[in-house]
Amino acid sequence: MTILQETPLQLRVIGEPRLLAGLREGRADLQRHLWTHGAAPELTRADYADLTTAVGLRGRGGAAFPVALKLADLPQRGIEAVVVNGSESEPVSRKDRLLLTMAPHLVLDGAVGLAKALNAPQVLIAVHDGAAATSIRAAIQERQDHLRIEVTDTPGRFVAGEARAVLSVLEGGPAVPPGRRVLPTRKGYHKRPTFLSNVETFAQLAVLARLGSHQFSSTGLISEPGTQLLTVDGAVQRPGVIEAPTGIPLETVLQYAGAPTDGPVLIGGYHGQWLPRPDGIKLSRPEVPVGAGIVLALTADSCPLGEVHRVAQWLASQSAGQCGPCLFGLGALVDDFSRLLSGDPAGWHDAQRHLGLVPGRGACAHPDGSARFLASALEVFGEDVRQHLAGGCGRAVRGLLPVPGGIR
Numbered sequence: 001m002t003i004l005q006e007t008p009l010q011l012r013v014i015g016e017p018r019l020l021a022g023l024r025e026g027r028a029d030l031q032r033h034l035w036t037h038g039a040a041p042e043l044t045r046a047d048y049a050d051l052t053t054a055v056g057l058r059g060r061g062g063a064a065f066p067v068a069l070k071l072a073d074l075p076q077r078g079i080e081a082v083v084v085n086g087s088e089s090e091p092v093s094r095k096d097r098l099l100l101t102m103a104p105h106l107v108l109d110g111a112v113g114l115a116k117a118l119n120a121p122q123v124l125i126a127v128h129d130g131a132a133a134t135s136i137r138a139a140i141q142e143r144q145d146h147l148r149i150e151v152t153d154t155p156g157r158f159v160a161g162e163a164r165a166v167l168s169v170l171e172g173g174p175a176v177p178p179g180r181r182v183l184p185t186r187k188g189y190h191k192r193p194t195f196l197s198n199v200e201t202f203a204q205l206a207v208l209a210r211l212g213s214h215q216f217s218s219t220g221l222i223s224e225p226g227t228q229l230l231t232v233d234g235a236v237q238r239p240g241v242i243e244a245p246t247g248i249p250l251e252t253v254l255q256y257a258g259a260p261t262d263g264p265v266l267i268g269g270y271h272g273q274w275l276p277r278p279d280g281i282k283l284s285r286p287e288v289p290v291g292a293g294i295v296l297a298l299t300a301d302s303c304p305l306g307e308v309h310r311v312a313q314w315l316a317s318q319s320a321g322q323c324g325p326c327l328f329g330l331g332a333l334v335d336d337f338s339r340l341l342s343g344d345p346a347g348w349h350d351a352q353r354h355l356g357l358v359p360g361r362g363a364c365a366h367p368d369g370s371a372r373f374l375a376s377a378l379e380v381f382g383e384d385v386r387q388h389l390a391g392g393c394g395r396a397v398r399g400l401l402p403v404p405g406g407i408r
Ligand code: SF4
Pocket: 159, 176, 177, 318, 319, 320, 321, 322, 323, 324, 326, 327, 361, 362, 363, 364, 365, 366, 367
């Protein structure tokens, strides 16, 4: 695999640059954007349906939902808005704010092009990063899209990035998901049909519209062609965002980022899963839970259960507090892990019990994702559990997994 470019901005490309093309010198204003990518073609709704079906494009926010199915679920008329979810509240992810900051016109091309094809009267962009918001607002001023485009600042809490929490903020409400799970395609912005997806999805649509399905499929997997953005962090020498073909071996990404060769790896972020050794794993959706494209490496000399406990405290603090199993269940799991770490076998038993009770009982996926992350830790770090129950693993908690707020 050839490394084609590396910038001082921690943007790196393995293989062919697409979303990150032309960013070597910095942010792409409209002139540089057009010079790099050319003018955006005007496509119809049928064109978008055909293209996204042909390449099997999936949303890049975490759920990996097929874009073509989302388009097909929209009614033929009365689509209220196209919503760009740039909340990126997973604390490790950097890719969406990077696109908004460095390649705002690519994101706008994808959103505006689709809105026009759907006859939607407006594009609404939710952003929680100050630099990203400034960049996208400046980009809107450079263009003449003849369409209402609004940028709304959202809070940085984990659940504030959930689709229905984003819609609530855009409507002037609180940044929490409402009680019922309803598809935005049916009842979205002001309960009207809405196409909502994350920032990278719109950038991918802009690239797909220009390249067409054949050229778009010239890299990556046959089943999910194209490239993907990955945020690599933790115990790596070169953290940052990497654009790589879909299906790239995880081992290649880790080597390129300078990860240790002997530590465990978390993929998919703090709703993701642990892998003891990444041998033979290829990064593609939906076979591997890549989520929002996050890869976190640990060293073998840091206590993984202690690292997980730090993240569990943060996850519990992010509950919106409106669903009992989430509010009390995640808090109980933090306590369970705390007791397990200090050698109490009841902590392990209670964790197993609570992990069976929490999923599927909240109004959003936060408890499910948090439980998945913790259950995966207990499974993969079984030997570490035994060591703690026998008196301790002897390793320090080095704080290699980033958590906001300074949890120790
Ligand atoms: S499950 Fe948790 S985070 Fe989700 S809405 Fe309920 S209380 Fe809030």
